[in-house]
Amino acid sequence: xxxxxxxxxxxxxQSEFKAGGEAHIExxxxxxxxxxxxxxxxxxxxxxxxxxxxERWNHAHGCRKWFNIVRDTxxxxxxxxxxxxxxxxxx
Amino acid sequence: xxNNYSIFSLIKNAFSYHENWEKAWKDPEPKKEYEAxxxxxxxxxxxxxxxxxxxxxxxxxxxVEKGWIGGGNTGRNTTIxxxxxxxxxxxxxxxxxxxxxxxxxxxLNYNVMFSQRGVMNLAHNLQDVRDLKRRTHANRLNGIDxxxxxxxxxxxxxxxxxxxxxxxxxxxxGTLQRRAGTARHDAVAWGYARGADEMGVDIIQNCExxxxxxxxxxxxxxxxxxxxxxxxxxxxxxxxxSSVIANMVGLKLPLESKxxxxxxxxxxxxxxxxxVMSNAVHAYVSQSDKGELxxxxxxxxxxxxxxxxxxxxxxxxxxxxxxxxPIFSRMRMLRQWGGIVDICPDASPIISKxxxxxxxxNCGWGTxxxxxxxGSGDLFAHTIANDEPHKLNAAFNLNRFxxxxxxxxxGAAAVAH
Numbered sequence: 001x002x003x004x005x006x007x008x009x010x011x012x013x014q015s016e017f018k019a020g021g022e023a024h025i026e027x028x029x030x031x032x033x034x035x036x037x038x039x040x041x042x043x044x045x046x047x048x049x050x051x052x053x054x055e056r057w058n059h060a061h062g063c064r065k066w067f068n069i070v071r072d073t074x075x076x077x078x079x080x081x082x083x084x085x086x087x088x089x090x091x
Numbered sequence: 092x093x094n095n096y097s098i099f100s101l102i103k104n105a106f107s108y109h110e111n112w113e114k115a116w117k118d119p120e121p122k123k124e125y126e127a128x129x130x131x132x133x134x135x136x137x138x139x140x141x142x143x144x145x146x147x148x149x150x151x152x153x154x155v156e157k158g159w160i161g162g163g164n165t166g167r168n169t170t171i172x173x174x175x176x177x178x179x180x181x182x183x184x185x186x187x188x189x190x191x192x193x194x195x196x197x198x199l200n201y202n203v204m205f206s207q208r209g210v211m212n213l214a215h216n217l218q219d220v221r222d223l224k225r226r227t228h229a230n231r232l233n234g235i236d237x238x239x240x241x242x243x244x245x246x247x248x249x250x251x252x253x254x255x256x257x258x259x260x261x262x263x264x265g266t267l268q269r270r271a272g273t274a275r276h277d278a279v280a281w282g283y284a285r286g287a288d289e290m291g292v293d294i295i296q297n298c299e300x301x302x303x304x305x306x307x308x309x310x311x312x313x314x315x316x317x318x319x320x321x322x323x324x325x326x327x328x329x330x331x332x333s334s335v336i337a338n339m340v341g342l343k344l345p346l347e348s349k350x351x352x353x354x355x356x357x358x359x360x361x362x363x364x365x366x367v368m369s370n371a372v373h374a375y376v377s378q379s380d381k382g383e384l385x386x387x388x389x390x391x392x393x394x395x396x397x398x399x400x401x402x403x404x405x406x407x408x409x410x411x412x413x414x415x416x417p418i419f420s421r422m423r424m425l426r427q428w429g430g431i432v433d434i435c436p437d438a439s440p441i442i443s444k445x446x447x448x449x450x451x452x453n454c455g456w457g458t459x460x461x462x463x464x465x466g467s468g469d470l471f472a473h474t475i476a477n478d479e480p481h482k483l484n485a486a487f488n489l490n491r492f493x494x495x496x497x498x499x500x501x502g503a504a505a506v507a508h
Contacts, residue, residue: 001401015403019393021347040493044345044436048334050396073348074396 002076007083008063020056022046023068024088050074054088093289095200115281116288121295124321125153127475128313130300130336131328132156133165134276135453135460137283137294138468139326139475144290146469147476152292153322155315157299161280164330164460167430169353169387171366171377172462173210173271175230175237180486180498181439182233187483188466189270195465201282203274204380208365210271211240211248213415215260215371223266230268240265249365251418258414260372273366273377279464303340303450310340310449326451326475331396331431333454340447344454345492346433349390350400351458354427358382362418372411384422386412390432390458400429432457437491439498442471442484451475452489 005011028034028042047053053073058066070080070089080089094100094113104112127143129136132154143149154160172192174185196203214220223239230237245265246254254262284294295317302314303325312321327336331348358381368375375387388408391400405427413420435441435455440463442453453471456463470484480488491497 001403013403014393014401017392021394036493036495040345041343044492045343046334046345046347047338047343048346048348048394048433049338050332050335050348053394055394073394076395076397 002078004057004069004078005081006059006062006065007067007081008065009059012059012062016059016061018058018060020058020066022048023054023056052079093285096202115285116294119293119295121153121155121298121315121317121320122151122293124151124312125293126151126322127324127326128152128320128322129154129326129328130313131163131330132160132280132284132294132296133163133328133330134161134279134283134464135330135456135467135471136326136328137161137280137287138464139328139453139471140292140294140468141283141287141290142469142472143476144287144292147472149476150291152287153295153320154287154292155295155298155300155313155320157297159296160284160294161277164430164432165276165280165464167353167428168276168461169375169377169385170273170276170379170461171210171271171368171375171387172205172274173268174235174462175210175212175226175266175268175271176500177226177229178498178500179233181500182230182235183483184440184466184470184487185463186233186235187470188463191465191469192274193270195279195282199282199286201278201285203278203282205272205274207270207272208377209248209267209269210366210368211245211265211267213245213252213265213367213369213371214263215369216263219371220263223264227266236268236270238267238269240267249363249367251363251416252367253415253417260411260414262415271366275380276461283468300336300339303336305340305447305450308446308448310447322449324449324451324475326453326471328453328471330454330456330460331433333433333452337452340450342445342447344441344452344489345436346455347394348396348431348433349393350395350397350429351390351432352388352400352404352427352429354386354388354405354424355379355383356386356419356422357425359384359422367415369411369415372415374408374411374415376412376416383425384419390434396431398429398431432460434458437497437499438501440467440487441489442467442474442480443488443490444474444478444480445489
């Protein structure tokens, strides 16, 4: 359990949020061109990093907006929060 | 050859104040090379090594474990064993394990305290009722014992359940698998370790894998904190840390690692003689032989390797427990902990070869791996020894995420994630 600094509402308890998993997985631009392997990669394969990870969160019980955070998954420390569409911070 | 444990050995050792028991397993330094290395000294890993030695005649095997054996999820689960899964592939897999459980203590000469006290799954709404009835039929078609109970029968089987129809999630019925139950989780790891050690398996603790060396598409060995160890076959059974190992060779797995929590109460006299699970309100409870209530909570929403979960998850579970069992309202909780579980998108495990020759993965057991320990070890050993899956784990390959032939047990298996 930790606090998340929602870029729209400020600091709230993590239980108000819904985790959206790994960030920056781009939806295929040409879905019809994709092979089964590429679909598997897009849909299922995840880095599942132990350490600093970029991920998406949704303030489900608040403003309901999506945004990104950078979090160390080994100790749940949040390093940065940034809005959708913004460039991820370089660590 | 180890001396058998028996009433006579117990009496004999009592005379020397139990100070001269033979060590159950050695603590060797790693050799330079092994035929096969198992990464991960939990129940599944130790069972894999045991069956490799026993059934596939491999003698030069090592199990490397970064901590101590059974110190990960093997020692952190709620010890529930059942096989009432919906799909044919899962039923085959989990019932294979359940059959081994039934004679495991005798086979290992180690009391794993397997207790077939039954597992009951509750239905709280009409869709639950339909789903559980469907699963009961599916189980019986697969030769797995299952019965559907109405509310009165649920109450009769477990009298402390609140079956009032006025509660928020009333009990409308449930299923019962009588062959299901619990076992002592530490004993499973120790029993397999002792058995494997006896057949010459090296169990190397405090030895963390730092890298996997490969030559082109073939594995050559592992880099560890105790140096390089050569091996042609490497079986990875690292649970929540499977992705960490996979990333070392540039493989991506369809896994997300999340904290799963459990807690136990102070010990009390026997009050619940079965295991009761509820998917809808997410609470399951049984009582250990020490008298503690063993309560399983849910997983957190987010990826984390921190081995601690959120407080609100525990709070939600205890709310549900209190509504179902008002008698527990004054119980105090003694301990709470978290384990890191590796969850697959279809909530089914992976016991599979990989694109790298000699590298095998047994992972993705998510929240329910303990029950499968003997079967998982047996089938993974078969897969490693023959470089081909057994027919019981053929469906649980990595390629299913490409072909789309998933074994979708999310919610279908009375399993609460």
